[in-house]
Amino acid sequence: MHPSLRLANAHKPLIRFIGKRQWSAKPEEQHPHPFAPPELKQHFADFLKKFQSSPKASTSGSTSSAKKSGSSNGLVYEEFWQAPARYWKRELQDWEIELVQSGGASARP
Template sequence: MLPSLRLANVHKPLIRFLGRRQWPAHPEEPHPHPFAPPEAKQHFQDFLKKFQSSSPASASSPASSSSKSGAKGQVYQDFWQAPPRYWKRELQDWEIELVQTGGASLH
């Protein structure tokens, strides 16, 4: 048997895109969602200031970021800076079984 050539029957997708994909050179300015409640739109600039001041890029070190947060709690850059109760630990067999059965196992 000879292989057949199907050059005349090339697949053309039904969807057509207009133009090339062009991504903006600069990100869009932050703004409230068009359907946000009026009070959210009024206080958006306050929210933006708080958000920018609490971003990780603005914090120079863990000590300075934890002193900024005050009573809200400390911010830890690495897990060993946190108290040991927050560290990762090895799971016990009964805990693994509990997760695998979706909580249906009895312990």
């Protein structure tokens, strides 16, 4: 078999994409799912108002408001040292490494 003959029959994919791949710069307007129940579609505007007024709707707003309030719910830490020490990375002990390597087969606490 000659290599030049093999190049003549190059693989051609069966799937073809029509048109250019373009996405709009602005996000699509929020709307209920097409198969949502009618009662949910009717109250979707109310849901959007409640969602947009909630502090978790914007990420920058939730971070600053959570840090100011001092509550542990919804805190977002940018660096690990800002979190409590119990969340910091630590060195694993030998028995923890063995437990992971055994797949959890040894039930040593």
